[in-house]
Amino acid sequence: MQRREFLRQAGATLAVASTAALAGCARQTLVPAATKPPLAAQLESGVARLAPIRAQTDRITGIYVCTRPFRAAGPRIEMETLGNKTIVHNYGHGGSGWSLSWGSSTLALHMAQSTGVHELGVIGCGALGLTSALLAQRAGLSVRIYAKALPPDVFSMRATGLWTPDSRICDAQHAQAFGDRWETMARTSYGMYQSMLGLPGDPIEWIDGYHLPDMTHSQQGESVSDEPDYGDFSERIRDLTPETITLPVGSTPFPQPVRRFTIMMFNITTYARMLMSDFQLAGGKIIVREFTHPRELQELPERTLINATGYGARALFSDDSIIPVRGQTARLIPQPEVNYALSAPRLNVVPRRDGLLVQAFADTGSFNNSDLTPHPEESEAAVRQLAGIMASMRSA
Incomplete structure (x- = not known):
């Protein structure tokens, strides 16, 4: 179920990226927001610094709902x-x-x-x-x-603004027939985005992210998703993105092992x-x-x-x-010093320049749901969950 949640929200490309051996060569610590590290995690004497997110519900500037247009056979x-x-x-x-x-x-x-x-x-x-x-x-x-x-x-x-080229793109039944066309589209798009790196305002940039596993030992496996099995094309473009690295306890500010991934982000x-x-x-x-x-x-x-x-x-x-798949995000006041994404059970955070996007999700209730009514309580709960993650992180 953990893989399914990550796949649905961040795309199969991230979910199944190969995991390298435990990497403990760089100790990663949490630093105050005032230090404002550069866009990539800064390495100083072997220490990668992560600025804390100010996860407070009174910093929510807007809640946004959309419907993703899913077609079982693909676009x-x-x-x-x-x-x-x-x-x-x-x-x-x-x-x-x-x-x-x-x-x-x-x-x-x-x-x-x-x-x-x-x-x-x-x-x-x-x-x-x-x-x-x-x-x-x-x-x-x-x-x-x-x-x-x-x-x-x-x-x-x-x-949300992440490069997730196989996120809800088709169902597993149609994946084989659609695969070649998908790869052509993905590689063409990727090449275009590489030509936009470094433009004023950073419309496109690469960021690191951290996937936090569920450490509560809850019985999430008993929950059955109402969404179909989606096509997984990650193997076709494995050469385009860096490998995901598993980082052990003690090498990051997080109190559990995490997976670090690298992904393109659109400052939409x-x-x-x-x-x-x-x-x-x-x-x-x-x-x-x-x-x-x-x-x-x-x-x-x-x-x-x-x-x-x-x-x-x-x-x-x-x-x-066309099947509507509902999605809701909250936007927090921008923090330029926060340059990393987070993926946790039922939660994603994307550090865009126009605000930190906080997305909550569940196994059921989004598929074939065209309701555009914002539900503030869902976003506020997600921000409080994020606040708990920040509180658990060690400072330098």
């Missing part, structure tokens, strides 16, 4: 003719929208280009819509985005603003408009459209294959 990336329009669908990426966006949108663009058009319409302004539009511009097309909402008011902005606020700015500076147009039926698309001047409406495609195209 829909295919072409369809509707009336006098060619629609290229690019939606249904589960918890991997940001992670796979460049690779998925590359496939969608190639389909759109096969129609021979020079003007393209993109429906949606989230992760998939923005990357589709930018790639089309770079290919020489004139592009217009149509969207009912713009960042920050799109579901993509409520994601900065990243989305950069994508929007790049699109508009290149002459892209954005029209705010909501579509309630596919026939309304016939009114648009573009002959070819990319449909990147995410979960919205369920209603717009009556696609009942």
Whole structure:
């Protein structure tokens, strides 16, 4: 069950990364926030320093809920003719929208280009819509985005912000058929993200994280998840990420053995603003408009459209294959000195620049749940759990 929880929230790439021998060469200690170490854990005389998180409920600045668009067979990336329009669908990426966006949108663009058009319409302004539009511009097309909402008011902005390319991407039954396409998308996206490292505002950066096992000896194994078995593709891209290292007691501030992993993180606020700015500076147009039926698309001047409406495609195209998976995060006041992620039983923390994201989760209740009502008590309980973890950590 511990592996399942970690897999569902952080993606299979982290969950099954190979574990090296116990590494005790560097003792890791907790340091006061005022020291403000650099973005990577600082090594000084063999000591890696971790700043404490100020885990207090009165530091919650917002609670955000979204629905991940899961499709058992994987995302829909295919072409369809509707009336006098060619629609290229690019939606249904589960918890991997940001992670796979460049690779998925590359496939969608190639389909759109096969129609021979020079003007393209993109429906949606989230992760998939923005990357589709930018790639089309770079290919020489004139592009217009149509969207009912713009960042920050799109579901993509409520994601946790970790590179988790196989998070709820398909179910295990469809994994073999989908594997090659997934790997192409993952590797294409990874290469694009590497080209963005070091840009102003750090839209993309690498961080370390620590996975804390359950030390309560609770009977979690008796809990049965209501989610399906998801496709696991981690072996296909094992060469792209560093190995996970098991650190014994005494080598970290934590009172138990932990697994240290390294992962890419999206500072989504900065990243989305950069994508929007790049699109508009290149002459892209954005029209705010909501579509309630596919026939309304016939009114648009573009002959070819990319449909990147995410979960919205369920209603717009009556696609009942999209299953909503509810997710809720709380955002704490930013702490620039906190540069590490945490994964603990039923809890994840992501140290984004716009705030520390605290995510609580359970085995049941999220799958096929479209409720967007925030539940503050869940987030407050998660922050208190995080406070307990901080209290258990040894200071220098």
